Amino acid sequence: MRLISRKKESDLEVGQPVTGQWRISDVLKIYPDLLDTLVETTPAFEKLRNPALRKVQSRLITVEQAAGIAGIEPRALISRLNAAAGLDVATDDDPDSEDDTPVASDQPTWLDDVTVAQELDARPFQERGEEPFSAIMEVSRQIPEGQAFLLLNSFEPVPLYDVLGMRGFEHWTEFNAPDEWRIWFFHSGKKLAPKTAGERKQPAPPVSESDWGSADASVTIDVSELVPPEPLIKIMEALESLPDGSSLLVHHVRRPMHLYPQLDTMGYRHDTRELAPDQIEVLIQKPPFAEAAP
Amino acid sequence: MKPAAIPRPSGGISSAHAPDLDIPARFMALAMFGLLVTGIIGVVAYPLLLESFYAPKLLAFVHLHTLGIVAPLVVGASYQLVPVVLQEPLAAPRVARFSFWVYLVGVLLFLPSLVATWQIGLGIGGTLLFAALLLYAAIVWMTLASAPERGVIRWHIAAAVVGLPLGVAAGLLLALNKTTGFLEGRTLSLLAAHATLMILCWITPLLFGVAYRLVGMFTLSEDRLWHRVAWAELGFTLVGGWTLATSFLLFHSRPVFIMASALVLIGQALFFVQLAHMYHARRRRQIDVHIPFAMTAASCGVLAGLALFIGFIRGDGPAGELWVVAVWLGIAGMMISAIQGFFYKIATFLVWLNRYAPVAGRQKVPRLEELYKLRVARIGWICWLAALITSASGILLGVDLLVTAGGLLAAGGIGCFLSNVVRIASHWQSGPLDRVIGRMRRSRRAAGGERVGHVIASE
Numbered sequence: 001m002r003l004i005s006r007k008k009e010s011d012l013e014v015g016q017p018v019t020g021q022w023r024i025s026d027v028l029k030i031y032p033d034l035l036d037t038l039v040e041t042t043p044a045f046e047k048l049r050n051p052a053l054r055k056v057q058s059r060l061i062t063v064e065q066a067a068g069i070a071g072i073e074p075r076a077l078i079s080r081l082n083a084a085a086g087l088d089v090a091t092d093d094d095p096d097s098e099d100d101t102p103v104a105s106d107q108p109t110w111l112d113d114v115t116v117a118q119e120l121d122a123r124p125f126q127e128r129g130e131e132p133f134s135a136i137m138e139v140s141r142q143i144p145e146g147q148a149f150l151l152l153n154s155f156e157p158v159p160l161y162d163v164l165g166m167r168g169f170e171h172w173t174e175f176n177a178p179d180e181w182r183i184w185f186f187h188s189g190k191k192l193a194p195k196t197a198g199e200r201k202q203p204a205p206p207v208s209e210s211d212w213g214s215a216d217a218s219v220t221i222d223v224s225e226l227v228p229p230e231p232l233i234k235i236m237e238a239l240e241s242l243p244d245g246s247s248l249l250v251h252h253v254r255r256p257m258h259l260y261p262q263l264d265t266m267g268y269r270h271d272t273r274e275l276a277p278d279q280i281e282v283l284i285q286k287p288p289f290a291e292a293a294p
Numbered sequence: 295m296k297p298a299a300i301p302r303p304s305g306g307i308s309s310a311h312a313p314d315l316d317i318p319a320r321f322m323a324l325a326m327f328g329l330l331v332t333g334i335i336g337v338v339a340y341p342l343l344l345e346s347f348y349a350p351k352l353l354a355f356v357h358l359h360t361l362g363i364v365a366p367l368v369v370g371a372s373y374q375l376v377p378v379v380l381q382e383p384l385a386a387p388r389v390a391r392f393s394f395w396v397y398l399v400g401v402l403l404f405l406p407s408l409v410a411t412w413q414i415g416l417g418i419g420g421t422l423l424f425a426a427l428l429l430y431a432a433i434v435w436m437t438l439a440s441a442p443e444r445g446v447i448r449w450h451i452a453a454a455v456v457g458l459p460l461g462v463a464a465g466l467l468l469a470l471n472k473t474t475g476f477l478e479g480r481t482l483s484l485l486a487a488h489a490t491l492m493i494l495c496w497i498t499p500l501l502f503g504v505a506y507r508l509v510g511m512f513t514l515s516e517d518r519l520w521h522r523v524a525w526a527e528l529g530f531t532l533v534g535g536w537t538l539a540t541s542f543l544l545f546h547s548r549p550v551f552i553m554a555s556a557l558v559l560i561g562q563a564l565f566f567v568q569l570a571h572m573y574h575a576r577r578r579r580q581i582d583v584h585i586p587f588a589m590t591a592a593s594c595g596v597l598a599g600l601a602l603f604i605g606f607i608r609g610d611g612p613a614g615e616l617w618v619v620a621v622w623l624g625i626a627g628m629m630i631s632a633i634q635g636f637f638y639k640i641a642t643f644l645v646w647l648n649r650y651a652p653v654a655g656r657q658k659v660p661r662l663e664e665l666y667k668l669r670v671a672r673i674g675w676i677c678w679l680a681a682l683i684t685s686a687s688g689i690l691l692g693v694d695l696l697v698t699a700g701g702l703l704a705a706g707g708i709g710c711f712l713s714n715v716v717r718i719a720s721h722w723q724s725g726p727l728d729r730v731i732g733r734m735r736r737s738r739r740a741a742g743g744e745r746v747g748h749v750i751a752s753e
Contacts, residue, residue, distance in 0.1 A: 227512050227578055229646055229654070229662065236655025253516065257378050258647055265652070277445075278517065 018081045020064035020074045024048070027063060027081065037084040041077060042070035045155075046179075061158070068158040110186050111172050114148045121152040123179070133221055134234055137241030140164060140185065148186040154179045163219055166191055166243040191243075222251040232259050235284070239268065245288035252280045315648050317390045319722075321370025322641055324398060325633070326715050328362025333708030340701030343622060343689050354408040356625065360492065361401050361423065364629045368500060369397070369430050371640055372451075375504055376437055380448060385436035389429055397426035404469070413473035420469030427462045431455050446524040450503025453532055457495025460539075464488035480543075487542040493624045494535030494558060498595075499528060501632055502565050505588065509569065512584065512639055513576035523568050531561035551606040559599035566592040583663075583671045587635025590679055594627025597686075619689050626704075627682050634678065634711050638671060645721050665721050666714040674710025677703050 018027055018034075027034055028048075038045040045066075063081065067074040120139050122132035136151060143149050145168070151157070160183075161171055169185040176182055221238050223231035231252060238248055250256075255272055259282075263270045269285045332339070335355075342352040377384045384390065400422030407415025435455050441448060465488050471477040477484055506524060510516030534557030541550045569592045573585055598620045605616035642662045650659040685700025687693075 225514060225577070227514060228643055229651065232651060233654045233659060238655075240655040254511075258651065262651055262654070 015087075017087050018063060018078055018085065020062060020067075020078055022063050024061055024063065024066055031081075031085045034081055034084055037081055038066070041072070041080065045070070065158040068156060108170065108172055108186070110148075110170070110188070111184060114184070114186055115146075116150050116184070117143050117147040118149040119152070120149065122157075123152060123154045126154055133219060134237045134241070136160065137237070140167060140169065140187075141241070143169075143185070143187045145187050145189045148184050151183045151185060153181045153183065156181050157183065163242065163246070166246065167241075219246070220249040220251070224251055224253045229258075231256060232262070235259060235282075236262065239266075239284060239286060242286055244286050247283060247285040250282040250284065252282060253278045255280055256282065314384075314387050314391075315374075315644055317384075317387060317394070318370035318374035318640075318644060320391075320394050321366040321373070321397075322637075322644075324394075324401075325363050325367035325370065326712065328358060328366065329630075329708055330712055331362065332358055333705045333712065336701035336705040336708070337698060338701070340685055340688075340697045340704065341694050343618060343685065343697055344692060344694060350411050351409060354405055356621070357408060358405060359625050359630065362405065364497065364625065364633065365427070366397065366401075367633050367637070368497060369393075369427075371504070371636070372430070372434055372500065374640065374644065375508070376434055376451060380437065380441035380451070382437055382441035384433065385440070386433050390433055393426045393429040393433070396422050396429065400424075400426055411472065416469045416472050420466045424462050424466045428459055431458045446521055446528065447503045447507050450499045450506075450524075450528055453528065454496050454498075454500035454503070457491055457499070457535070461488060461491030461496050464491060483542045483546070487539045489621055490535055490539040490542065493621070493629075494531060495539065497629055498531055498535070498561075501591075501629070502527065502531070505565075505569065505632070505636070506572075508636060508639060509572050509588065512578075512582060513573060514578040515572040515576040518572050518575040520568055520571065523564055527561050527564035527568065529561075530557045530564065534558035534561060548606065548609065552603070555599065555603040555606050559596070559603045562592075562595040562599040566596050583638045583668060583675075584635035586672075586675050586679075587631050587638075590675070590682070591628045591632035591635065594623045594631060594682065598623035598628060615689055615692065619686050622689060623682070623686060627686070631678065631682070634674070637711075637715070638666065641715070642666065642718050645718050649721050649723060660721075666717045670710045670714055674707045674714070676707075677710060678707030681707055 014030055016030070018031070024038070027038075035048060038048060063078060064074045067077040070077060118139050120132075120136060122136065125132035125135065132153075139149050151160075156173060156175070164171065164185055168187055168189045168191045170188045170190070171186070172184045174182045219238060219242060221234060223234050226234060231250075235248070235250055235256070242248060255274075260270070263284060267287055269287075270282060272280060272282045274280055332355075339351075339355045342349065342355050345352050373384060373387075373390050376382075400419050402419075403415050404419030404423055406412070407419055434451065438448065438452055438455065464484055467477070468481070468484055468488060471481060471484075502524075506519055507516075510519055534554045537550060537554035538558065541547060541554060569588060573589070601616045601620040601623065605614055605620065608614075608616070610616050639662070642665050646660075646662055646665065653659060681700045681703035683700075684696050684703060688696030688698075688700055
């Protein structure tokens with residue numbers, strides 16, 4: 001089974017306004033000078049100045065998610081980026097009037113007396129240029145219902161909230177320092193429904209076509225800095241962690257020839273596109289129900 | 295500007311496109327058997343290196359290396375790696391399987407016939423080997439033709455596929471000459487051309503091209519490849535190799551020999567520099583077990599080129615010791631060393647793929663390094679390196695004792711290597727050997743020993 005890929009309406013190029021669906025890597029590729037703007041927006045983005053970290057992390061989050069990390073409205077960040085890029089984009093927002101402070105919400109009741117079964121510091125992974133996703137999912141699998149695990153991260157891992165939410169985890173996030181976010185994930189057992197096309201903010205793609213935009217993938221991982229067979233292991237671990245019906249976007253430097261038979265055997269749909277030499281993307285979709293081969 | 299998606303043929307890649315693991319595995323098993331034989335007879339056979347080119351036993355011993363180890367492993371590895379390197383499914387896998395049986399019968403008939411100088415066996419065995427290798431060349435060529443890859447690695451493989459049929463044809467003529475003697479005084483020239491074509495126009499470009507990709511993949515240095523240097527290396531190697539072979543057959547001009555061997559030497563030196571650069575610039579800093587073997591292979595290539603060049607400068611005849619050293623360092627030093635090093639990556643990966651890939655992500659699976667003993671691999675490399683040094687010195691100095699010592703050391707190196715091969719093979723599937731090793735490991739672990747690499751309970 002394969003996903004039939006739809007070509008993007010147009011390739012990103014200079015002059016196009018930044019939207020919430022752009023990945024940060026796209027933003028920095030098209031408008032490299034916007035790195036300063038991002039860093040000015042929040043110190044959490046200071047790490048993007050490190051080329052190794054930038055390569056891994058900028059691919060993983062969209063502008064919309066970055067706004068969440070920065071604690072500002074997505075439209076405000078989009079306006080700020082477009083203004084810095086010298087693009088006159090009509091918007092309802094006045095960038096000057098935005099409130100940059102994170103919106104405080106009530107602390108959940110479970111936080112007071114929850115047992116923290118495990119603690120994971122993801123920052124060493126990021127410093128090594130590695131992805132902590134598999135380690136986080138591994139820890140989450142070991143947390144019994146009614147207990148929590150504490151994640152320490154150098155930025156707010158917004159994409160994780162949905163992924164772990166679909167596995168029955170609620171979260172509470174605290175910002176301690178620019179490079180220290182503490183997130184408690186409580187295993188409540190209340191699973192979020194997987195996002196469907198109808199719930200997306202963007203118009204749903206035509207039937208039988210997959211959206212190659214980052215918003216379509218529940219999780220994005222980068223295995224380009226791993227040697228065989230580590231990419232295969234990481235990908236299979238990530239897929240195992242994902243809820244049914246979700247999708248995984250993999251960044252790689254070559255076509256994972258030996259992965260395809262595994263995916264076919266498991267009943268996962270997949271498609272690969274070659275952006276450039278040494279730049280491959282594989283979109284893998286888990287079946288919505290347990291229809292995978294045993 | 296964001297790069298556009300490169301259009302690919304429709305149809306996608308599915309299980310049917312993946313390389314079939316049994317195809318390379320059977321060739322590799324044959325190569326390991328050949329290696330075992332060389333290890334067993336090493337002490338007795340190494341002194342043959344001091345004999346004449348025409349000695350039937352020496353010819354058999356050299357061909358045991360080339361047809362019993364190098365060729366099957368290169369063919370098997372090609373069937374596995376060419377699709378991966380070129381990102382294109384293997385053309386005609388059924389024919390590839392068939393080619394194995396043709397090759398097996400051919401080699402089992404040819405090698406004993408070479409020792410016994412049995413003319414009919416040589417003719418039939420040689421013809422079967424010729425057919426099997428032609429099938430292999432055709433399969434690789436067809437795969438190559440439809441591959442999207444257009445870079446320097448592809449051209450290395452293409453050059454090798456062109457060189458192979460001519461080299462094998464020369465070998466077949468030599469085999470038939472044993473019966474009819476039609477070559478008369480040209481036998482030695484054709485033998486030299488055959489060796490040149492096989493070593494410099496088939497194995498060398500194939501080995502170098504695949505090495506560029508494999509080393510890059512396994513050490514995270516793919517983006518560090520100096521493409522211009524790789525192109526230059528290919529150019530020098532091919533022009534030098536083909537000029538040498540042609541000159542052996544047609545000109546017999548000493549200046550041409552000197553010029554061609556200089557080009558070969560430059561090509562080998564460029565490969566050495568390229569490899570050293572890639573290892574130096576690698577992002578995976580761990581010293582992988584294949585690195586010392588690969589650098590030994592590259593060094594032997596340079597030394598073989600140097601011996602050839604000096605031999606032509608001195609005006610030595612084909613029976614001179616420098617020629618023998620050049621061929622020996624080319625076959626045992628460059629090819630067998632590289633084979634051992636890359637086997638630790640290729641074959642281990644194949645076994646891992648067969649056994650552990652289906653459960654990856656759902657169970658804890660071992661790392662490649664956990665499928666064999668690293669210390670044994672290192673000891674094996676030291677023995678092998680010592681074997682190369684002593685045997686080459688023995689040939690140059692004409693000292694029988696040194697060559698015999700080389701045979702002993704080679705047996706030790708091969709023994710270490712093959713013990714790891716058995717260990718790796720035990721992971722292929724859960725079987726009796728797997729259970730025995732599993733029990734041994736568990737008992738050792740219970741006594742505070744090593745980690746267990748096996749994950750799936752065999753009981």
